[in-house]
Amino acid sequence: MITVLGGGVGAARYLRGLLQVVPAAEVTAIINTADDTVLHGLSISPDIDTVIYTLAGAIDPDRGWGLRNETWRAMEALGRFAGVRPSGSSAAPTWFNLGDQDLATHFYRTARLGEGATLTEVTAEIARAFGVEITLLAMTDQRVATRITVRGEGEISFQEYFVERRHSVPVSAVRFAGANDATMTAAAVRALTVAEAVVIAPSNPLVSIGPFRALAGLDELLAARRDTVSAVSPIVGGAALKGPADRMMDELGFESSVVGVARLYAPIASALLIDPVDAHLADQVEAAGMRAVVVPSIMSTPEISAALARASLAAAGARR
């Protein structure tokens, strides 16, 4: 079994490549849940849904989130309430776009959680409904929430930062509320223990992988099997493949480069996959304590994605 840790788009695209190389029945992905939010009373798990929709071939390819051929009638209808909402009320927010079909996923998740199902159970059900065959696990079944401190403004939720502020405001701190009281699920611990190889997907090291590492035991678990853990750098040529990882690393005092990524991951992974544009930094990656594996990492074609997946498995010592 191969176990992958990651967040949204980076994990989804990496997994799509991995599935060209490894049968779905042998893949487990554990997904960040600290981006999760509640809006309109609905439980929304963006990273889990991005992975499910991508693997189902149902993702909107341009946005990278939500469903393709989506309609927005419910969002348009919400606009009616903007003029009557009392000041101080957060009812009927329209800054976070929920498509009509996407809403059905949130209705289902919210109803099942309300019936007492765990997020892990509901995630498996939603994956099955979309025909996704890998084992998909939530990072934890308890609530962990990424909180972002914006310079000059104070603390806001991850989605307020990412979507409402379009991740264009300066960040001075990040914390994972609830992480001290949360635990990895038993299924996640098992998947990380018995896997032949563990791969950290090209996700934001601070806000997609950071929440995993805030859970008790995760770093120790990976450190104990470090030789069979590889990571794919989400930073290529100093820039994030997607999202604000580069700026955020800079703002929080980490070098925004494969070297900065290597310094973060060295305690838990032995090899870092870096793109040829960063080959000149291989020595510095090694000095930071990780073996540098140079391989094209921008997953622009199925062939490149499959080759990246193969290289990440080989780097983690998997025989494929």
Ligand code: FO1
């Ligand atoms: N990202 C946006 O930039 N704008 C949106 O309105 C938005 C809505 C949305 C709805 C459901 C969903 O599953 C994801 C959504 N995303 C949206 C993406 C998402 O919030 C972020 O990409 C991730 O949280 C970062 O990994």
